[in-house]
Amino acid sequence: MARHTSSALVPSAWVLLAISTLVALTLGVGLAIFHYQQQSKVILNTGETLFRHISQQLETELLRLYQPPAQALNLLALSDLSSTISLEQRLNYLPQLAQVLVDNPQLNSLYQGWPTGDYLMLRPLRTPSLRTRFNAPSDAVWMVWHIQMDPEASKAVHLFYDQQLQVLEQRELFNDGYDPRQRLWYSQARGSGAQIITTPYIFFSTSEFGTTLARPTTSGSVLGADLTLGQLSHTLAKLQLTAHSQLLLYDPEGTVIAYHDVARILNVAQGTALRLKGFNELGSTLLARLAEDGYNQERLTSMVLEGQRWTLSQSRIDLAGLPETYLAILVPERELLAEAYRIRRYSVWITLIASLVLLPLAWLFITRLTRRRV
Structure with missing residues (x-):
C-alpha cells in the first residue's frame, strides 16, 4: 500500500515542479515586460526633456549670433x-x-x-x-x-x-x-x-x-x-541624439537654415543659382513626408515613417527681435528606446538563468517533501 502511494506521488512531484517552474517563468517575464514598459516611459519622458533642452540651446545660440551685431549696428x-x-x-x-x-x-x-x-x-x-x-x-x-x-x-x-x-x-x-x-x-x-x-x-x-x-x-x-549661419549646423551636429536622428532649423517658408549634415543644405545643381534648399529637398523621404503636413507645425508625437516608428518634435523658436524659426527633431524609437530594449533582454535572460539554477533546488525540495509524506 505504501509503495502504491509513493508511486502515485511521484507524478504529483513533477506536476508541482512544472507548476512552480511555469509560475517562476511567468513572473520573470512579467517583471521584464513591466520593467521595459516603465523604462520606456521614463526614456520617452526624458526624450521630451532633451528636446526642450536642445531648443533652449539653439535659442541661446541664435541670441549669441544675432544680438551682438544688432547692438553694434545701433551704436554705429x-x-x-x-x-x-x-x-x-x-x-x-x-x-x-x-x-x-x-x-x-x-x-x-x-x-x-x-x-x-x-x-x-x-x-x-x-x-x-x-x-x-x-x-x-x-x-x-x-x-x-x-x-x-x-x-x-x-x-x-x-x-x-x-x-x-x-x-x-x-x-x-x-x-x-x-x-x-x-x-x-x-x-x-x-x-x-x-x-x-x-x-x-x-x-x-x-x-x-x-x-x-x-x-x-x-x-x-x-x-x-x-x-x-554655418555655425548653427555644427551646433545641431553636436546635439544629435542618436546615429540616425535628424535635426534641422527652418523658416516659415520651409527654407532650411541649419541641418546636422551641413553639406546637404546648399543646392549646387549645375545650371541653377546657388541657393538654400527647402525642407523637402534634403534627399530624405522622411522629411519630404513631413513637409506634406506644412512647415508651421508645433507638435510632439510619434508616427510610422519609412517602415519604422519615429518620435517627432516640431517647435517654434520665437525670440524677440529675431526672425521666426522652427526646429524639427526626429528620432527612431528603436534608437531612443535602445536602453529599454537592452534592459528587457537582460531581464528575460536573468529570469531564464535563475529558473534553470532554481530548477534542481525545486526538484530536490519537492522530492524530499514527497518522501516525508510517504
Missing part, C-alpha cells in the same frame, strides 16, 4: 559716419568698423549705403580663398570697397589693409552698376524705419549662407551686416 548708427560725403572722411571710421568685425566673427562684412548711391564696405579677409578671389596682397587682412556716385561718372575702388589698418594697395575698379539703393536690405530697412533681418540667402562674394541685418540712420543712409 549714432556715429557721424552717415554724414560723411567722401572716401577720405569715411576711412576715418575704419577702426570702429574693424572692431565690430573682430568682436563678431560670425559677420561676413559690414557696410553702409547712402541716399546718393554711395557705398562703403569693410570685409575681413579671413581665408586664403577670399584673398585669392579678390587677388589681395599676401599680407592683406582687410578689404574696403567704396563707390562714389557721380552724375557724370561714378568711381569704385578696392583698398587693402594689413592688421594695423595700414593701406597696402589701392585699385581703381570698373563700376559694374552696383547700387545699394536697389538692394533688398536697403529698401526694407528704409521702408520699415527700424532694424530688419532678411530671409536667409547665399552671399554672392563668398558663397556662404546667412542673412543680412540692416537699420536706417537719421540721415537716411542704411547700415548693413552680413551674418553667416
Whole structure:
C-alpha cells in the first residue's frame, strides 16, 4: 500500500515542479515586460526633456549670433559716419568698423549705403580663398570697397589693409552698376524705419549662407551686416541624439537654415543659382513626408515613417527681435528606446538563468517533501 502511494506521488512531484517552474517563468517575464514598459516611459519622458533642452540651446545660440551685431549696428548708427560725403572722411571710421568685425566673427562684412548711391564696405579677409578671389596682397587682412556716385561718372575702388589698418594697395575698379539703393536690405530697412533681418540667402562674394541685418540712420543712409549661419549646423551636429536622428532649423517658408549634415543644405545643381534648399529637398523621404503636413507645425508625437516608428518634435523658436524659426527633431524609437530594449533582454535572460539554477533546488525540495509524506 505504501509503495502504491509513493508511486502515485511521484507524478504529483513533477506536476508541482512544472507548476512552480511555469509560475517562476511567468513572473520573470512579467517583471521584464513591466520593467521595459516603465523604462520606456521614463526614456520617452526624458526624450521630451532633451528636446526642450536642445531648443533652449539653439535659442541661446541664435541670441549669441544675432544680438551682438544688432547692438553694434545701433551704436554705429549714432556715429557721424552717415554724414560723411567722401572716401577720405569715411576711412576715418575704419577702426570702429574693424572692431565690430573682430568682436563678431560670425559677420561676413559690414557696410553702409547712402541716399546718393554711395557705398562703403569693410570685409575681413579671413581665408586664403577670399584673398585669392579678390587677388589681395599676401599680407592683406582687410578689404574696403567704396563707390562714389557721380552724375557724370561714378568711381569704385578696392583698398587693402594689413592688421594695423595700414593701406597696402589701392585699385581703381570698373563700376559694374552696383547700387545699394536697389538692394533688398536697403529698401526694407528704409521702408520699415527700424532694424530688419532678411530671409536667409547665399552671399554672392563668398558663397556662404546667412542673412543680412540692416537699420536706417537719421540721415537716411542704411547700415548693413552680413551674418553667416554655418555655425548653427555644427551646433545641431553636436546635439544629435542618436546615429540616425535628424535635426534641422527652418523658416516659415520651409527654407532650411541649419541641418546636422551641413553639406546637404546648399543646392549646387549645375545650371541653377546657388541657393538654400527647402525642407523637402534634403534627399530624405522622411522629411519630404513631413513637409506634406506644412512647415508651421508645433507638435510632439510619434508616427510610422519609412517602415519604422519615429518620435517627432516640431517647435517654434520665437525670440524677440529675431526672425521666426522652427526646429524639427526626429528620432527612431528603436534608437531612443535602445536602453529599454537592452534592459528587457537582460531581464528575460536573468529570469531564464535563475529558473534553470532554481530548477534542481525545486526538484530536490519537492522530492524530499514527497518522501516525508510517504
